[in-house]
Amino acid sequence: MPWIVGVSGASGTPYAAAVLRALLAGGESVDLVVSRASRLTLLDETGISFRDAHWRDDLREWLGRGADGKPGTFDVDVSGDRVRHWGAGDLAAGPSSGSYPVRGMLIVPASTACVAGVALGLSKDLLQRAASVTLKERRPLVVAVRETPLSGQTLRHLVALDDAGASVVPASPAFYAGATHIQDLVDFVAGRVLDSAGVAHGLYRRWDGELGGASGTRGT
Numbered sequence: 001m002p003w004i005v006g007v008s009g010a011s012g013t014p015y016a017a018a019v020l021r022a023l024l025a026g027g028e029s030v031d032l033v034v035s036r037a038s039r040l041t042l043l044d045e046t047g048i049s050f051r052d053a054h055w056r057d058d059l060r061e062w063l064g065r066g067a068d069g070k071p072g073t074f075d076v077d078v079s080g081d082r083v084r085h086w087g088a089g090d091l092a093a094g095p096s097s098g099s100y101p102v103r104g105m106l107i108v109p110a111s112t113a114c115v116a117g118v119a120l121g122l123s124k125d126l127l128q129r130a131a132s133v134t135l136k137e138r139r140p141l142v143v144a145v146r147e148t149p150l151s152g153q154t155l156r157h158l159v160a161l162d163d164a165g166a167s168v169v170p171a172s173p174a175f176y177a178g179a180t181h182i183q184d185l186v187d188f189v190a191g192r193v194l195d196s197a198g199v200a201h202g203l204y205r206r207w208d209g210e211l212g213g214a215s216g217t218r219g220t
């Protein structure tokens with residue numbers, strides 16, 4: 001069964017790319033929903049226009065980018081039926097129904113508008129509808145919110161999502177895993193998103209209980 005990956009219009013399309021690459025590398029199937037607003041962030045952050053009619057080509061190019069924007073950094077196979085794409089306005093799409101078989105949903109990155117929409121059950125597009133369905137079906141929902149600072153309104157929406165059973169995973173990179181490149185920081189966030197969904201990966205070095213690993217001063 002696939003994971004639904006929802007990409008909303010917060011900054012952070014490299015986080016989505018890292019999650020998608022890791023899912024596919026781990027043999028998982030993906031149902032992809034890209035919000036209308038996220039096409040603007042993708043264009044801004046990568047220069048890629050995501051087109052429904054050419055989604056496979058655009059996805060391949062996107063997932064090939066490193067977090068530093070360099071094309072062709074990764075070679076990702078997006079052919080075949082392990083990746084499906086559903087238009088954000090397609091409210092008759094598979095993920096809009098609870099009877100459509102999926103494992104759960106990862107929203108990465110999640111905008112505050114998306115957080116509000118899911119918390120209030122607005123279902124204004126397929127991404128929000130699929131998230132509401134995920135909650136009502138008691139499936140795992142991971143919400144990688146990206147905004148700073150956070151308003152009281154968004155904080156209340158995040159509490160509502162937590163109460164409803166979602167995992168709220170702020171896109172906040174950590175520095176204890178020994179990051180030396182932007183990609184390491186991106187992979188840390190992507191890895192924590194996958195941890196919350198229970199998906200195995202090797203995206204970052206886990207804390208092993210000893211100080212000094214990040215700075216390379218361990219044992220000195």
Ligand SMILES: Cc1cc2nc3c(=O)[nH]c(=O)nc-3n(C[C@H](O)[C@H](O)[C@H](O)COP(=O)(O)O)c2cc1C
Pocket residue numbers: 007008009010011012035036037038040041044110111112113114115146147
């Ligand atoms: C370049 C750019 C960056 C943005 N970054 C953020 C962000 O980091 N967090 C956020 O909540 N909204 C951000 N927004 C605003 C959202 O895109 C906007 O609220 C939109 O309505 C979200 O719609 P969606 O949730 O349907 O994707 C950004 C917009 C643009 C154009």
